[in-house]
Amino acid sequence: MPGSPGSSGPVPEAPDPLRRLARGAFGKGAPRARRARALWAAGTGVAAAALLLPLVSAGPYATAEQRGTSRLQQQFADAAEDHDVPESVLLGVSYLQSRWDAHGGAPSVSGGYGPMHLTDARTALARSAAAHGGHFGSGSEDPRGDTARPALKTAAATDGDEALKPGELPARLRTAERAAKLTGLTRKELRESTAANLRGGAALLAAAQKKLGRPLSPDPADWYGAVASFPAASERGTGTAFADDVFDVMRSGEQRTTDSGQRVRLDADPALRADPSQVDGTGQAGLRSAPGQKPECPRSVSCEWLPAPYEEYTDDDGNPNYGNHDKARRPASASVDYIVVHDTEGNWDTVMDLIQDPEYVSWNYSLRSSDGHIAQHVRGKDAAWHAGNWYVNAKSVGLEHEGFLTDPDAWYTEAMYRSSARLVRYLVDKYDIPLDRQHILGHDNVPGVTSANIPGMHTDPGPYFDWQHYFTLLGRPFTSKGAPDGKLLTIRPDYRKHRPEYTKCDDSGDPCPAHGSGAVRLHTAPDADSELVQDIGLHPGGKSTTGVNDTGARASTGQQYAVAGRKGDWTAIWYLGQKAWFHNPKKQPTAVPARGRLIVPADGKDEIPVYGRAYPEKEAYPEGIPAQELSPLPYRIKAGQAYAAGLKTRGEYLYAKEFDPEAEKFKVVRGDLTYYQIQLGHRVAFVKAEDVKVIRS
Numbered sequence: 001m002p003g004s005p006g007s008s009g010p011v012p013e014a015p016d017p018l019r020r021l022a023r024g025a026f027g028k029g030a031p032r033a034r035r036a037r038a039l040w041a042a043g044t045g046v047a048a049a050a051l052l053l054p055l056v057s058a059g060p061y062a063t064a065e066q067r068g069t070s071r072l073q074q075q076f077a078d079a080a081e082d083h084d085v086p087e088s089v090l091l092g093v094s095y096l097q098s099r100w101d102a103h104g105g106a107p108s109v110s111g112g113y114g115p116m117h118l119t120d121a122r123t124a125l126a127r128s129a130a131a132h133g134g135h136f137g138s139g140s141e142d143p144r145g146d147t148a149r150p151a152l153k154t155a156a157a158t159d160g161d162e163a164l165k166p167g168e169l170p171a172r173l174r175t176a177e178r179a180a181k182l183t184g185l186t187r188k189e190l191r192e193s194t195a196a197n198l199r200g201g202a203a204l205l206a207a208a209q210k211k212l213g214r215p216l217s218p219d220p221a222d223w224y225g226a227v228a229s230f231p232a233a234s235e236r237g238t239g240t241a242f243a244d245d246v247f248d249v250m251r252s253g254e255q256r257t258t259d260s261g262q263r264v265r266l267d268a269d270p271a272l273r274a275d276p277s278q279v280d281g282t283g284q285a286g287l288r289s290a291p292g293q294k295p296e297c298p299r300s301v302s303c304e305w306l307p308a309p310y311e312e313y314t315d316d317d318g319n320p321n322y323g324n325h326d327k328a329r330r331p332a333s334a335s336v337d338y339i340v341v342h343d344t345e346g347n348w349d350t351v352m353d354l355i356q357d358p359e360y361v362s363w364n365y366s367l368r369s370s371d372g373h374i375a376q377h378v379r380g381k382d383a384a385w386h387a388g389n390w391y392v393n394a395k396s397v398g399l400e401h402e403g404f405l406t407d408p409d410a411w412y413t414e415a416m417y418r419s420s421a422r423l424v425r426y427l428v429d430k431y432d433i434p435l436d437r438q439h440i441l442g443h444d445n446v447p448g449v450t451s452a453n454i455p456g457m458h459t460d461p462g463p464y465f466d467w468q469h470y471f472t473l474l475g476r477p478f479t480s481k482g483a484p485d486g487k488l489l490t491i492r493p494d495y496r497k498h499r500p501e502y503t504k505c506d507d508s509g510d511p512c513p514a515h516g517s518g519a520v521r522l523h524t525a526p527d528a529d530s531e532l533v534q535d536i537g538l539h540p541g542g543k544s545t546t547g548v549n550d551t552g553a554r555a556s557t558g559q560q561y562a563v564a565g566r567k568g569d570w571t572a573i574w575y576l577g578q579k580a581w582f583h584n585p586k587k588q589p590t591a592v593p594a595r596g597r598l599i600v601p602a603d604g605k606d607e608i609p610v611y612g613r614a615y616p617e618k619e620a621y622p623e624g625i626p627a628q629e630l631s632p633l634p635y636r637i638k639a640g641q642a643y644a645a646g647l648k649t650r651g652e653y654l655y656a657k658e659f660d661p662e663a664e665k666f667k668v669v670r671g672d673l674t675y676y677q678i679q680l681g682h683r684v685a686f687v688k689a690e691d692v693k694v695i696r697s
Helices: 016-026 030-043 045-052 064-082 087-098 121-131 175-183 187-192 194-211 220-229 236-252 276-281 348-354 390-394 414-431 451-456 467-473
Strands: 254-257 263-266 303-305 311-314 320-323 338-343 365-367 374-376 396-401 440-442 488-491 519-521 554-556 560-567 570-575 578-583 591-593 597-601 607-611 632-638 643-655 667-679 684-688 692-696
Touching (some): 064 194, 064 263, 087 194, 087 220, 087 263, 175 187, 187 194, 194 220, 220 276, 365 414, 390 396, 396 414, 451 632, 560 578
Parallel strands (some): 303 374
Antiparallel strands (some): 254 263, 488 560, 560 570, 597 643, 607 632, 607 684, 643 667, 667 684
């Protein structure tokens, strides 16, 4: 590519939008901006000047080679200088929106484009909503997952067209329109040109600063209010939480290579402080939570209480029914052991309508992509209907992230990742949940309750969710532990470089766009041309595929497995009762050594059954509560195999099948039967403690 490292040819003439940007950056108005920045550097001493030196060059690049990996850094500098915005502020805001990635010009889940995440919903969201089906309304999964009750029938989610009329779109979905008016650039240029996108973002920040009646100061501390205004959220708390995150990034500094191969750096400014009172003039309203109905959230996030309705209704067959969750008294009545990560498969406004429908299903929290705002719908003490497995529902908290599994470039913002991580840290501390991938589950890791339920289980958040980054934000990155030739490993590919091909992201028949992934593909032999391992529960009599929704031959970042063999650059693990091989070269490993406990069949047992739920023995059920069948899944663990062990728990069943506003009629049945949770395949499962023994890896 011309201008890339190692090329020696002339740099081609920039396209028209970039020529216009160059004239803007170095033409009228530029000398005043440069004088202001020079005076600021002189007035703040050598240290401040040194901070700027790696980021801003004195003029155009001298050679094509210099442009190769620092072009984006220079574009940040030019946009900041052109609009008198401190460069660190522009870099910090962009990092929270996109981590400086351009995503090949594709829109985010909330219709944002480019490093500044300028939203143009008229272009992006209407197409996106029409192209994706609803989450809980699609497929055959019963989100409640309680075989003691008839399967819960929910209407498919609407495509959201009613919520996407351009004249009614909230300001947070129309920031590109505002940027176009401020810069004279078209929305198309703002979407497709990185330089234009950065200039548009800088213009929005400068306009917000002027609206607050504040000068275009060279001091980043003076821009807290403008940063809080940038996501164009209507809620005051959302703007404050966003600005806090941006200023945290500016204090700590960041550097990374973007998805287009550009190296970008934001130097740390640990002494940076800001005055939160600057948000007083932003016009953002308070959150809509009613007095006395505060959400259960950490103070460091923007969070509102928007309750899912717990009420009776008459279904389409004329039968009395109720929705859309069950009352309990967790953790006093039963422990909360899991957090389940979902994506919504719908845009925020449509999902907010659905959660308020008693005939729909429920989850505990929703997280918005554009700015990380959170809405809580079901109290932590109650059981929401979200995971497709009643045992997991009864012992989990469900988090829905605005996103689309089959659209890899409908990317999650850094703001949402960080907000979600803060919420999870709050929840694991509150409920004493271990921070690992046997307790922080994707919806795609939840087992079917019986063999018949396996094919209908949902597959979100899918192979494009960045679990390594998520757990890094949680303070528990997946690291190498133990000996290289040990018996336990953690899946950990390099998300950016690891790009397995997936199919069926749409109806075209073409492969999905090449994209980073945290999942590795599993084969029957140490050969990329060998067949994929079979999941007999998901594909009875059939074969696993490369489909983006096919979890039958897939291991995900953070999951741990017992080593079953090694050959050259390939490693085998025990997976669904069989050896499964994946490419694991030393130069770019896709797994790292781990330490922990392993489960093996007890002495004298040739094979043992596995279960999708940890229910008590029949004798434990009191009169009036029907005993739930211990229904084994179709998989078997044979002697000589081993699986990573998770929690040990007594069999437990939450009986709550009547409308009960006072939470008096529910019962928790416990028995003597105990289970270990294991990483069986892509999904977890349970084995009886009496069937196994525990060994150290």
